[in-house]
Amino acid sequence: MTGPFDEATLRSLVPSVIGVLVRRGADFAAAEDAVQEALVEAVRSWPHDPPRDPKGWLVTVAWRRFLDVVRSESARQRREVATELEPDPGPTQDADDTLQVFFLCAHPALTPASAVALTLRAVAGLTTRQVAEAYLVPEATMAQRISRAKRTVSTASFDRPGDLATVRRVLYLVFNEGYSGDVDLAAEAIRLTRQLATLAGPDGQDPETEGLLALMLLHHARRPARTRADGTLVPLSEQDRSLWDTTLVQEGVDVLQAALARQQRGEYQLQAAIAALHADAPSTGETDWVQVVQWYDELLALTDSPVVRLNRAVAVGEADGARAGLAALADVDPDLPRHRAAAAYLHEKSGDLATAAQLYAEAAALATNLAERTHLTKQAARLNSSAGE
Known part of the structure; x- marks a missing residue:
């Protein structure tokens, strides 16, 4: 390993090292635990003493950690491990099981939240503390979630083909969490998706x-350009x-x-x-909204998603005018999140400021995100202030 210590490069090795341990006989949960311990040791020692073969170093240290755990279980297991599990010296095997680890972490038996947490641990190589901080939950809570997820997938076949669509959904969930604590989850999701793209197809x-x-x-x-210095949202139309x-x-x-x-x-x-x-587009007004609507039409035909239908209505409002947008919005479930915000925007665009102000206030009350709630509240206040002048 040459050059300055790079923790991201270190973590990129995690899934393939887990794969080596599983191939050697460790179950997935034990392999992941052992690799996490090896990562801690690597972060401590590599900046001062970088190995020539980073992956081989991780495999060796993680395997030793795994053997230590097995040996501690009973004297019988100690004898079996000494004769059956100790690997022959030699280079790390060439097989790359990274894609299989992606599949396991996005196993259909896992909830989306558990799949995301396990992906961040076993594929991204984050610690439980880092994952907990990113999701603003206690470390003990996240540790339990990850442990349950590992138990769920430990019985799954390591060679069974997985579902790429599920892996992609998990990575998109990671991306949409943005960043918190000392981990930029959006950047981490991009790194993992780059890695997946090199593995996924011919x-x-x-x-x-x-x-x-x-x-x-x-x-x-x-x-x-998406947020101001005070943390408030900047809508696309106002972004620099x-x-x-x-x-x-x-x-x-x-x-x-x-x-x-x-x-x-x-x-x-x-x-x-x-x-x-x-x-x-140089500005919102110069966006090719007609083509945007065409892409939304194709996306709607593919997914029949209510969210796509909602976003399409806003695009129709830009392409064909507010009244056309409101007519398209009438076909969308009014209980859908952000429906009132979209309706408020289109009513404001049509000149009905009183209705728009009321809808902005209702949308703010329903918002689950503080930044979004603050933005919508300010929109309602702005229109109410204009009406009072």
Whole structure:
């Protein structure tokens, strides 16, 4: 290992090292625990004494930790381990089981929250403390969640093909959590999705995983402009687009174009196409809203999602006017989250400020996110103030 110590590079080795231990006979839960202990030792020692073969070092240390646990269980097991489990000296095996670890952590028996937590531990290599801080829960609570998840997947076949669509959903959940504590989960999700994209398809080409990566890159590029210094939200129409990361935008567009060229369109590719149109426009008013609506039509035909229908109604309001947008919104379930916020925006756009103010206030009362609630409350106050002038 050359150059300065890089913890992200260290953590990128975690799933393949877990795979080696499982192939040697450790169950998944014990392998993951052993690798976590090896990571702690690596963080302590590598900055001063970097190994020539980082993966081999992790495998060796993690395997020893695993053997220590097995040996401590009983004298009988100590004898069996000494004769049966001790590996022959030699290089680390070449097989890369990273994709299998992705599949296990997104096992269909797990809840979404458990799948995300286990992915962050066993694939991203985060500690339980880091995962707990990211989700603002006590470390003991997160430890229990991860332990239950590991018990659930420990009986699953390590060689059984998994579901890429489920893995992608888990990674998108990680991305949408943003960042908290000392871990940037959005950046971590991008790193893991890059890794998945190289493993998922023939020659590292899986259009829908690439579509997810493009979507993440395009959204992440706008992050510097998305909030003010006081933490309040800045809507897309008011964002300073000079703050957007043009390098990430260009990469996202390039990845998306390569994915779309394979003519296997999926949900994430279509979402990314919409994000690319926003990224390409100098302002909200100059956005190609007609094409945005066309992409939403294709996405709606594919998913029949109420959320897509809601977002499409707002886009129709931009492309064809507020009344057309409100007519499209009439077909959307009014109990859907953000329905009132969308209705408020379209009513304001139509000139009905009193109704818009009332809807903004109702949307604020229903918001579960503090930043969103603050933004909606300010919108209602702004319109009420205008009405009183």
